[in-house]
Amino acid sequence: MNKSTELFAESKKHIPGGVNSPVRAFLSVDGDPVFIDHADKAYLYDVDGKRYIDFVGSWGPAILGHNHPEVAQAVKQAVDRGLSFGAPTAIEEQMADYLCQNIPNLEMVRMVSSGTEATMSAIRLARGYTQRDKLIKFAGCYHGHSDSLLVNAGSGALTQGTPSSAGVTKGAAQDTLVANYNDLASVEALFVANPEQIACVIVEPVAGNMNCVPPVPGFLEGLRKLCDQYRAVLIFDEVMTGFRVAFQGSQKVYQVDADLITLGKIIGGGMPVGAFGGKKEIMAQIAPLGPVYQAGTLSGNPLSMTAGLTTLKLLNEEENYAKLEESTKYLVQGLKERAQKYNIPFFVTQVGAMFGFFFSQGPVTDLASASQANISQFKKFHQFMLEHGVYLAPSPFEASFMSLAHTKEDLDYVLDLAEQAFKLL
Ligand code: PMP
Numbered sequence: 505m506n507k508s509t510e511l512f513a514e515s516k517k518h519i520p521g522g523v524n525s526p527v528r529a530f531l532s533v534d535g536d537p538v539f540i541d542h543a544d545k546a547y548l549y550d551v552d553g554k555r556y557i558d559f560v561g562s563w564g565p566a567i568l569g570h571n572h573p574e575v576a577q578a579v580k581q582a583v584d585r586g587l588s589f590g591a592p593t594a595i596e597e598q599m600a601d602y603l604c605q606n607i608p609n610l611e612m613v614r615m616v617s618s619g620t621e622a623t624m625s626a627i628r629l630a631r632g633y634t635q636r637d638k639l640i641k642f643a644g645c646y647h648g649h650s651d652s653l654l655v656n657a658g659s660g661a662l663t664q665g666t667p668s669s670a671g672v673t674k675g676a677a678q679d680t681l682v683a684n685y686n687d688l689a690s691v692e693a694l695f696v697a698n699p700e701q702i703a704c705v706i707v708e709p710v711a712g713n714m715n716c717v718p719p720v721p722g723f724l725e726g727l728r729k730l731c732d733q734y735r736a737v738l739i740f741d742e743v744m745t746g747f748r749v750a751f752q753g754s755q756k757v758y759q760v761d762a763d764l765i766t767l768g769k770i771i772g773g774g775m776p777v778g779a780f781g782g783k784k785e786i787m788a789q790i791a792p793l794g795p796v797y798q799a800g801t802l803s804g805n806p807l808s809m810t811a812g813l814t815t816l817k818l819l820n821e822e823e824n825y826a827k828l829e830e831s832t833k834y835l836v837q838g839l840k841e842r843a844q845k846y847n848i849p850f851f852v853t854q855v856g857a858m859f860g861f862f863f864s865q866g867p868v869t870d871l872a873s874a875s876q877a878n879i880s881q882f883k884k885f886h887q888f889m890l891e892h893g894v895y896l897a898p899s900p901f902e903a904s905f906m907s908l909a910h911t912k913e914d915l916d917y918v919l920d921l922a923e924q925a926f927k928l929l
Pocket residue numbers: 563618619620621623646647648649659708712713741742743744768769777778
């Protein structure tokens with residue numbers, strides 16, 4: 505028995521399902537998870553010493569590659585000064601400054617410890633600011649696991665076939681209205697049916713929790729218009745897309761302004777983090793300035809701020825995003841060509857350093873079309889790639905991520921291997 509199998513059996517005794525986050529259990533690929541010992545550059549190394557080329561990147565943060573020496577060094581130095589103070593620090597001010605300088609429409613920002621907290625707090629803020637109760641989200645979009653957002657959710661909630669979770673009360677779910685992604689008419693219908701009741705629309709500007717589904721031209725612009733017309737707050741959940749699709753995020757790529765923005769993943773450089781922010785007028789409603797309560801013992805943690813800010817500064821080079829874009833394009837186009845060679849229906853998507861692939865003819869524009877992909881082919885593909893040292897998200901409903909550490913040799917290895925997999929399918 506290998507060490508991963510042994511550890512998984514042991515873990516199941518005291519950790520539900522043996523994992524601390526459901527998708528890690530590999531249920532949707534009919535496999536057992538590999539336990540990771542350490543990671544470096546584009547590679548994960550499991551407890552049995554096997555190496556994998558990694559396209560999960562800790563679910564997004566590892567855009568520089570794992571264990572970047574400058575980030576590691578900065579964190580080690582921060583450790584020497586103490587792990588947490590529960591009092592303001594200079595680096596929190598530097599982080600807030602840096603985010604506001606680089607993200608459009610971010611005038612004030614509050615740090616939290618996860619993406620879930622960021623979106624949950626942004627929703628409360630939008631409700632407090634507008635004095636309205638209802639929100640609109642999209643089927644297949646995931647915004648963390650707070651009650652009012654765990655309705656028709658993507659990611660693990662989708663993979664497990666439990667679009668809504670047990671334990672979410674009718675009361676918490678009743679104010680959550682669900683529209684179809686890329687379908688403005690479905691959004692407008694909800695506004696018309698609920699006049700002056702909708703506090704906000706929350707959207708993943710590029711959906712990354714039903715695989716990777718970009719917005720169709722006009723969709724985000726249309727949301728902006730509807731929110732203006734009905735005086736609702738437009739929230740871009742950029743937990744995944746922030747600093748991933750472009751340095752300034754989706755607002756830059758699509759030239760659409762959001763009122764509130766949520767961030768996470770990359771801005772923590774691999775440490776626990778989240779943030780929400782936006783227009784000053786709205787952010788001034790947050791305690792201690794205003795009546796909307798929000799707080800956190802470890803918010804703005806010095807290690808998270810250090811890892812995050814160091815990562816962002818290293819990332820902030822035009823050529824980095826050109827390289828990420830190029831590597832990602834090379835990989836997805838290469839995969840597509842190889843699938844076509846063996847007549848496998850295969851549809852790929854890409855925005856910046858984020859990509860998706862579907863075992864279907866496409867096009868994929870929403871949850872319904874994403875769900876039409878061939879799951880059994882995905883499972884076989886995933887198993888083959890994992891066995892031969894390529895670590896892909898263990899679910900057909902997750903986006904994949906490129907890092908600056910992936911080399912051409914890595915990508916060519918993946919493409920050659922994928923060709924063998926397609927041949928077998
Ligand atoms: N929003 C989006 C778009 C996400 O992708 C995620 C997590 N994948 C979250 C929110 C929740 O973040 P966290 O897991 O850090 O709570």
